[in-house]
Amino acid sequence: MSKTMTGAQMVIDILVKQGVTDVFGYPGGAIMPIYDALYGAPLKHYLTRHEQGAGFAAVGYARSTGKLGVCFATSGPGATNLVTSLADAMMDSVPLLAITGQVPTAAIGSDAFQEVDVLGMSLSCTKHSFMVERVEDLAEVLQQAMHLATSGRPGPVLVDIPKDIQQGQVPYTPWLADAQECDSTSMQELKAANTLLKNAKRPIAYVGGGVQSADAQDELMAFLARTQMPAVSTLKALGSVLPEYEYELGMLGMHGTKAANLAVQECDLLVCIGARFDDRVTGNLAKFAAKAQVLHLDIDAAEVGKRKPAAASLIADLKMSLPQLEGSLTTEEWREHVSQMKRDYAWRYDYPGEKVFAPYLLNKLSRDMPKQTVVCCDVGQHQMWVAQHMKFDHPSNHLSSGGAGTMGFGLPAAIGAQIARPQDTVITVSGDGSIMMNIQELATIRRNNLPVKIVILDNQRLGMVRQWQELFFAGRYSETNLSDNPDFVQLAAVFGIPGQTITHASEVDEAIDNLVSSEGPYILHACIDDKENVWPLVPPGAANDEMITENTQ
Amino acid sequence: MKHQLTVAVKNQSVAVERFLRVARHRGFRLMQLQLEGQDELFHVKMTVDSDKPIYLLTSQLNKLVDVHSVDLHTLQQQAI
Ligand SMILES: Cc1ncc(C[n+]2csc(CCOP(=O)(O)OP(=O)(O)O)c2C)c(N)n1
Numbered sequence: 001m002s003k004t005m006t007g008a009q010m011v012i013d014i015l016v017k018q019g020v021t022d023v024f025g026y027p028g029g030a031i032m033p034i035y036d037a038l039y040g041a042p043l044k045h046y047l048t049r050h051e052q053g054a055g056f057a058a059v060g061y062a063r064s065t066g067k068l069g070v071c072f073a074t075s076g077p078g079a080t081n082l083v084t085s086l087a088d089a090m091m092d093s094v095p096l097l098a099i100t101g102q103v104p105t106a107a108i109g110s111d112a113f114q115e116v117d118v119l120g121m122s123l124s125c126t127k128h129s130f131m132v133e134r135v136e137d138l139a140e141v142l143q144q145a146m147h148l149a150t151s152g153r154p155g156p157v158l159v160d161i162p163k164d165i166q167q168g169q170v171p172y173t174p175w176l177a178d179a180q181e182c183d184s185t186s187m188q189e190l191k192a193a194n195t196l197l198k199n200a201k202r203p204i205a206y207v208g209g210g211v212q213s214a215d216a217q218d219e220l221m222a223f224l225a226r227t228q229m230p231a232v233s234t235l236k237a238l239g240s241v242l243p244e245y246e247y248e249l250g251m252l253g254m255h256g257t258k259a260a261n262l263a264v265q266e267c268d269l270l271v272c273i274g275a276r277f278d279d280r281v282t283g284n285l286a287k288f289a290a291k292a293q294v295l296h297l298d299i300d301a302a303e304v305g306k307r308k309p310a311a312a313s314l315i316a317d318l319k320m321s322l323p324q325l326e327g328s329l330t331t332e333e334w335r336e337h338v339s340q341m342k343r344d345y346a347w348r349y350d351y352p353g354e355k356v357f358a359p360y361l362l363n364k365l366s367r368d369m370p371k372q373t374v375v376c377c378d379v380g381q382h383q384m385w386v387a388q389h390m391k392f393d394h395p396s397n398h399l400s401s402g403g404a405g406t407m408g409f410g411l412p413a414a415i416g417a418q419i420a421r422p423q424d425t426v427i428t429v430s431g432d433g434s435i436m437m438n439i440q441e442l443a444t445i446r447r448n449n450l451p452v453k454i455v456i457l458d459n460q461r462l463g464m465v466r467q468w469q470e471l472f473f474a475g476r477y478s479e480t481n482l483s484d485n486p487d488f489v490q491l492a493a494v495f496g497i498p499g500q501t502i503t504h505a506s507e508v509d510e511a512i513d514n515l516v517s518s519e520g521p522y523i524l525h526a527c528i529d530d531k532e533n534v535w536p537l538v539p540p541g542a543a544n545d546e547m548i549t550e551n552t553q
Numbered sequence: 554m555k556h557q558l559t560v561a562v563k564n565q566s567v568a569v570e571r572f573l574r575v576a577r578h579r580g581f582r583l584m585q586l587q588l589e590g591q592d593e594l595f596h597v598k599m600t601v602d603s604d605k606p607i608y609l610l611t612s613q614l615n616k617l618v619d620v621h622s623v624d625l626h627t628l629q630q631q632a633i
């Protein structure tokens with residue numbers, strides 16, 4: 001057969017044949033042939049109102065399902081607008097494919113209109129990136145890009161396609177199925193690992209985002225059931241350890257629970273399961289779990305020993321390595337000690353004031369929302385309160401910008417999650433600062449009639465920065481006052497989204513009910529005390545057992 | 554401490570850019586660089602200097618899609 005198609009048609013064809021059903025993007029000159037090929041194609045495109053929104057919607061789509069997220073942008077400013085979402089996906093190991101249009105090959109290097117060296121720009125914020133140089137290479141590049149984004153340690157992959165290549169003719173070749181890569185498991189250290197486990201008196205499982213990437217929640221829970229080992233989670237792992245697990249201690253790190261941080265400081269074996277010793281987790285690294293040996297499980301060899309030396313490591317897919325660990329039952333003494341801490345330092349929600357208490361509101365929301373709700377959040381105090389006071393039974397139900405901490409993540413991520421999981425409730429919890437960073441995406445909610453629920457915890461401040469100014473910068477509140485915020489309910493109303501404002505503790509329960517039971521989108525604007533802080537807090541440079549607390553824990 | 558490495562990468566300029574970026578970003582100063590193209594691959598000999606252990610660089614380089622192999626020669630061995 002001598003059938004031919006254009007490069008642009010091939011892009012769409014390959015995406016469809018690879019099972020991609022939804023893409024997010026924004027058109028422009030250099031990507032017009034691809035948008036033309038999209039016209040009428042069996043692939044649903046969601047137009048966001050900013051390329052960063054498209055990138056984050058694709059991230060939300062990917063994180064809420066484990067599938068590949070796909071986004072499109074044009075050359076130059078379109079591609080630069082995508083960069084923040086690529087960096088976010090890089091830090092949080094999210095499988096993302098970004099396709100950008102580029103000026104025609106002949107114009108590259110001439111400072112052409114809307115020309116940016118996107119390949120150069122992508123080097124520091126992608127797992128890998130390509131610029132397609134010949135239309136004949138396009139199919140292979142796309143196949144490789146999709147494979148790289150989703151295999152091993154997942155991450156963002158960018159494919160930059162000059163306009164002439166999108167317009168070039170290629171012979172139609174039937175699509176080759178993706179070759180399944182064999183896991184190159186190196187299990188030589190299995191014996192050493194099992195010896196460490198056998199000899200440990202006070203082991204702890206330190207669970208990270210790798211469990212979700214490996215789809216290994218069942219294997220993790222089986223390991224915990226065998227060993228009855230206490231478990232702490234990173235921000236990204238929340239939901240991986242089921243909340244009903246008796247020795248689940250919650251999040252560790254800067255705003256971690258007291259029980260989690262103290263237990264880690266006391267442990268003699270830290271079983272690191274797909275985590276990377278981020279500085280927000282470890283506090284002062286030299287004093288982090290100082291009495292412990294490390295057993296490190298990760299698919300990425302470069303994580304082992306990067307921040308803390310490991311006594312043994314298993315470089316493999318967690319789905320394969322976890323079942324091979326022969327953990328014996330953890331001593332009763334250690335379990336009892338940890339349980340006691342868990343009881344002693346449990347969160348308290350009996351707040352004396354009349355104002356809305358954010359931890360109570362979030363805990364109530366957590367109890368009242370349907371099972372399998374996806375909760376997204378932005379970055380700041382509200383994000384930490386979500387992590388502390390809401391419970392999740394799968395990491396794909398808690399989407400939080402972890403490694404990058406990107407304000408503006410929440411609303412577009414919720415859009416992506418709602419599109420990926422139309423049957424499930426999707427709630428985004430944002431701050432009065434963060435919500436404004438991608439507020440234009442309310443238009444995307446309206447256009448697609450998405451029932452996304454929005455909670456704004458409004459302290460009229462860049463609260464997390466204000467908290468640091470209070471504690472570490474002598475109360476010099478430089479540029480953190482947002483008391484001239486717009487009326488958020490009125491703002492949402494312009495986009496056809498109903499909602500309400502609450503200011504008193506007594507209004508919380510009913511407002512949560514209104515939010516959860518609304519059919520369509522809804523905005524709950526909760527005014528909270530501007531002086532409220534997130535506790536506990538491990539100050540910069542301190543060890544994790546030197547946390548400052550208030551009476552909330 | 555100085556280390557000498559030979560890195561075989563895909564013979565594309567971007568592959569070289571990518572691994573040089575990694576070396577700089579991970580805290581390894583470039584002291585010497587020599588590049589030779591052969592068939593499909595560039596063979597890049599380089600000397601880097603850092604207070605950090607060299608495996609922190611080699612493990613990151615090994616992850617790069619375009620890097621085929623990383624060989625480490627200590628400078629002492631070179632002197633022999
Ligand atoms: C894109 C981006 N810019 C700046 C910051 C630094 N930052 C971290 S938290 C924060 C304040 C966020 O304010 P808000 O969304 O109102 O949340 P709050 O802390 O008040 O709950 C800022 C400015 C960031 N994380 N991301």
Ligand SMILES: [Mg+2]
Pocket residue numbers: 380431432433457458459460461462463
């Ligand atoms: Mg705020």
